[in-house]
Amino acid sequence: MKGKTAILEGSRAVAEAVRACRPDVISVYPITPQTHILEDLARFVSSGQLKSQFVRADSEFSAASIVYGASAAGARAYTASASQGLLLMNEVIYAMASTRLPVVLTAVNRAISAPITIQPDHQDTMSLRDTGALQIHVESLQEAYDAHVQSFRIAEDPEVLLPIFICMDGWVLSHSYEPVTVFPDEAISEFAGTFQPVQKLDPAKPLTYGSYADQDVLMEYRYALMLAQEKAREKIRSVTKEYKEVFGHFDGDLIDTHRTEDAEIILVAMGSMVSTIRAAVDELRAEGRKVGLVKVRTFRPFPEEEIIKACGKAPLIAVLDKSLSVNTGGILATEIKAAFYGNPVQPVIVPFMAGLGGKEVNRRVIKEIVDIACRAGDKQGPRGDTIWMGLDHGFFS
Amino acid sequence: MMDLLLGGVCKAGESKKLETGKWRSFRPVVDRNKCIKCGKCADYCPDSCMEIKEDGAEVNLYYCKGCLICIRECPVKAITKEVEEK
Ligand code: SF4
Numbered sequence: 001m002k003g004k005t006a007i008l009e010g011s012r013a014v015a016e017a018v019r020a021c022r023p024d025v026i027s028v029y030p031i032t033p034q035t036h037i038l039e040d041l042a043r044f045v046s047s048g049q050l051k052s053q054f055v056r057a058d059s060e061f062s063a064a065s066i067v068y069g070a071s072a073a074g075a076r077a078y079t080a081s082a083s084q085g086l087l088l089m090n091e092v093i094y095a096m097a098s099t100r101l102p103v104v105l106t107a108v109n110r111a112i113s114a115p116i117t118i119q120p121d122h123q124d125t126m127s128l129r130d131t132g133a134l135q136i137h138v139e140s141l142q143e144a145y146d147a148h149v150q151s152f153r154i155a156e157d158p159e160v161l162l163p164i165f166i167c168m169d170g171w172v173l174s175h176s177y178e179p180v181t182v183f184p185d186e187a188i189s190e191f192a193g194t195f196q197p198v199q200k201l202d203p204a205k206p207l208t209y210g211s212y213a214d215q216d217v218l219m220e221y222r223y224a225l226m227l228a229q230e231k232a233r234e235k236i237r238s239v240t241k242e243y244k245e246v247f248g249h250f251d252g253d254l255i256d257t258h259r260t261e262d263a264e265i266i267l268v269a270m271g272s273m274v275s276t277i278r279a280a281v282d283e284l285r286a287e288g289r290k291v292g293l294v295k296v297r298t299f300r301p302f303p304e305e306e307i308i309k310a311c312g313k314a315p316l317i318a319v320l321d322k323s324l325s326v327n328t329g330g331i332l333a334t335e336i337k338a339a340f341y342g343n344p345v346q347p348v349i350v351p352f353m354a355g356l357g358g359k360e361v362n363r364r365v366i367k368e369i370v371d372i373a374c375r376a377g378d379k380q381g382p383r384g385d386t387i388w389m390g391l392d393h394g395f396f397s
Numbered sequence: 398m399m400d401l402l403l404g405g406v407c408k409a410g411e412s413k414k415l416e417t418g419k420w421r422s423f424r425p426v427v428d429r430n431k432c433i434k435c436g437k438c439a440d441y442c443p444d445s446c447m448e449i450k451e452d453g454a455e456v457n458l459y460y461c462k463g464c465l466i467c468i469r470e471c472p473v474k475a476i477t478k479e480v481e482e483k
């Protein structure tokens with residue numbers, strides 16, 4: 001299908017996609033840097049372009065609770081947040097996932113205080129990784145648009161029914177301008193379908209949401225989330241495939257790869273950093289260096305099999321993390337190491353902290369990472385220490 | 398046992414099946430000779446399991462979780478506790 005290509009701001013691209021998916025309820029609490037998304041949606045509602053209940057909340061806790069209630073009542077529900085706002089939503093997101101409410105949430109990734117900051121990294125959504133919500137990390141504005149359109153179908157599938165986060169880096173994606181191809185609202189609406197809840201709040205058939213469960217079944221409800229995320233794997237594959245057939249765009253399903261075939265070192269990363277790595281890989285390839293890229297697109301469900309397959313026989317893997325589990329290291333790297341446990345091919349995995357708190361990661365830094373990884377390869381075993389890029393050691397003296 | 402649906406949702410009224418009495422380690426025992434049927438225990442019971450009958454207060458042991466608030470509130474000390482052994 002032919003769309004219209006325009007230079008859009010990241011937030012606007014998201015708002016365009018969400019408008020066309022026609023959520024019944026949007027709850028908002030403004031936090032930088034996702035404010036533009038909700039401002040644009042507010043404009044669409046006030047101009048009559050979008051018929052949604054637009055509910056302003058007094059905090060992110062309320063904003064999340066409003067979409068929880070809306071989804072329980074059978075509405076297609078959407079909200080957006082970032083950083084501290086996501087942390088304040090944390091309790092509600094756990095309940096949302098366990099109650100199986102397929103809310104779509106844009107998480108504009110940003111570091112966590114203190115010191116107070118507005119710079120991008122992945123600490124916020126990583127702190128919510130165990131909630132049961134799905135997480136798709138996008139690398140470009142086009143992907144942000146595409147992923148939002150796909151997200152409603154994935155989350156609302158009767159076999160999935162989980163909240164979904166579309167994660168996009170603050171500023172670098174939310175406030176930058178790129179060419180984005182936008183498709184007609186009717187075509188997007190048709191693709192996104194409508195939410196058909198399997199159960200909902202209805203005065204004629206009263207239900208209790210948030211009931212009590214004892215030790216005999218609580219574990220079962222947590223395990224049900226494991227099963228639902230397994231179903232989500234298949235759904236993400238089929239929805240992204242269908243999106244490609246209809247709209248001609250494919251940004252990866254659970255992962256995406258770039259020049260991995262004969263690679264001797266593979267870089268693994270998520271979010272906007274991936275686009276930078278693509279460019280760096282092409283430049284290094286032109287110099288004859290056998291470098292490849294694996295983009296982790298869905299952090300939940302975690303694509304261990306896909307990553308292992310994509311890395312093939314590559315002897316060296318460098319993982320670039322924008323989030324930290326204090327005293328353990330980069331969270332993505334830790335999960336990748338766990339994925340390789342027991343695998344017949346055992347690459348050396350070198351973990352890098354790159355871009356935490358918005359520290360610059362450009363092509364020069366990526367190339368430096370490749371050089372360090374190649375040198376570290378001999379010494380750095382699976383338990384090797386994280387290498388912190390751009391860390392000012394003088395700061396601690 | 399409560400019949401829970403997808404996501405821990407249940408039909409309205411389902412929690413009536415929840416046997417909170419299983420949590421009890423002490424059981425309140427009403428001395429009907431002392432009870433003046435004032436109804437204070439029923440008012441304060443957090444699980445609404447005291448009922449004031451013809452001959453005095455009666456505990457519904459399916460729901461009584463043994464918090465013993467009733468003992469504290471009874472103005473004539475008609476309720477005592479016994480260790481629950483089961
Ligand atoms: S012990 Fe607590 S639950 Fe039981 S009857 Fe007394 S007040 Fe009610």
Ligand code: SF4
Nearest residue numbers: 432433435436438471
């Ligand atoms: S509070 Fe004491 S006296 Fe009053 S009804 Fe209950 S048991 Fe009887």
